[in-house]
Amino acid sequence: MVVKTKKMVVGPVSENRENGSRIMVFVRLRPMSRKEKEAGARSCVKIVDHKEVYLTGFALETDYLRFKRIQGRHFCFDTSFPEPTAQQEVYTTTTADLVEGVLQGRNGTVFCYGATGAGKTYTMLGTVENPGVMVLAIKDLFFKIRQRSCDGNHSVHLSYLEVYNETVRDLLAPGRPLVLREDKQGTVAAGLTQYRAYSTDEVMALLQQGNMNRTTEPTRVNETSSRSHAILQVVAEYRVKDSGNLLTRVGKLSLIDLAGSERALATDQRTQRSIEGANINRSLLALSSCINALVEGKKHIPYRNSKLTQLLKDSLGGPCNTVMIANISPSSLSFSETQNTLHWADRAKEIKTKTSTMNEEVTLMPESETDQTKLVLELQKEN
Numbered sequence: 001m002v003v004k005t006k007k008m009v010v011g012p013v014s015e016n017r018e019n020g021s022r023i024m025v026f027v028r029l030r031p032m033s034r035k036e037k038e039a040g041a042r043s044c045v046k047i048v049d050h051k052e053v054y055l056t057g058f059a060l061e062t063d064y065l066r067f068k069r070i071q072g073r074h075f076c077f078d079t080s081f082p083e084p085t086a087q088q089e090v091y092t093t094t095t096a097d098l099v100e101g102v103l104q105g106r107n108g109t110v111f112c113y114g115a116t117g118a119g120k121t122y123t124m125l126g127t128v129e130n131p132g133v134m135v136l137a138i139k140d141l142f143f144k145i146r147q148r149s150c151d152g153n154h155s156v157h158l159s160y161l162e163v164y165n166e167t168v169r170d171l172l173a174p175g176r177p178l179v180l181r182e183d184k185q186g187t188v189a190a191g192l193t194q195y196r197a198y199s200t201d202e203v204m205a206l207l208q209q210g211n212m213n214r215t216t217e218p219t220r221v222n223e224t225s226s227r228s229h230a231i232l233q234v235v236a237e238y239r240v241k242d243s244g245n246l247l248t249r250v251g252k253l254s255l256i257d258l259a260g261s262e263r264a265l266a267t268d269q270r271t272q273r274s275i276e277g278a279n280i281n282r283s284l285l286a287l288s289s290c291i292n293a294l295v296e297g298k299k300h301i302p303y304r305n306s307k308l309t310q311l312l313k314d315s316l317g318g319p320c321n322t323v324m325i326a327n328i329s330p331s332s333l334s335f336s337e338t339q340n341t342l343h344w345a346d347r348a349k350e351i352k353t354k355t356s357t358m359n360e361e362v363t364l365m366p367e368s369e370t371d372q373t374k375l376v377l378e379l380q381k382e383n
Ligand code: ADP
Pocket: 029, 030, 031, 083, 114, 115, 116, 117, 118, 119, 120, 121, 122, 123, 225, 226, 260, 327
């Protein structure tokens, strides 16, 4: 049996994605909540033509009812989604291309950044009625993989983990912290559950359960704020026939719901949460340092400074298609968080990732069905 492994260097996931393999940056504005309206908030964000974000000149002064005027600022992103945008549109614009890439054997990463309450979990997980990017991506993967698999022999595996207080935990099997180690696929969490999924229906329930296992702590900012970074990894594998060869394609999609990016100052500084806040900041700070180093084209990128950046190493600087969704609130009460998020997102636009590579195994085509079954078994043994 001849099994050749080839790593093919290919271009960006979609030819019409401008600027090649730089990170794609999107902004999503959520609707104003009733609570914010009742607190006297005004809208301080305007989206123009699905591109431009205009942060208007209202800032909270000292109490919740007085505003001072400050100069407005324009930001421009790949796409900016106004309040009423449907989950499906967000998925199609931000992530569908990456799913297509995964099916071609390339890795992809989407991460949501923003303050607590800005809409990260809604965008990523969503609700049963309005499922988010995680669920829509898996649904799309299942649909396409079944269409394209030449022998019905395909698999979709899920892993769901959190980084909290510089500790990595399995959200599908809560227990002892996991240890990170390097292998040829990059940084992996040893012993992490790889759940084989068979249908989209079971995925929502599984992820909701996983999300309930996420570490949340009551803080002054938001009673149920998520203090952890949650990472869903989806590995899809299937086989296609191509000019007499049997190709095994493997692609990984990472979907990341980051912890709230607001400053630790807004939370209780004197208790456990100040240590925790420092660690959340450490991860996000490390992420910012890596982004700065990547933007400046530095040789050394400080991935090792936090668990989060160790896990994101492949996604930021590696051969991967990467998308960032910055979530913002329209409320003048969240002006400074929104301003920080937009500055951060603006900076992230400058990151260039390495050219995407294809993970593909080429096998000589067997002549009969019996041989084909044998081949599949042998490939499984090798894996
Ligand atoms: P985060 O994860 O950033 O802390 P959430 O996703 O939990 O924020 O959103 C906070 C609240 O706002 C939730 O009640 C959520 O349902 C609601 N929400 C967020 N984004 C949207 C949206 N685009 N449309 C409708 N409701 C939203």
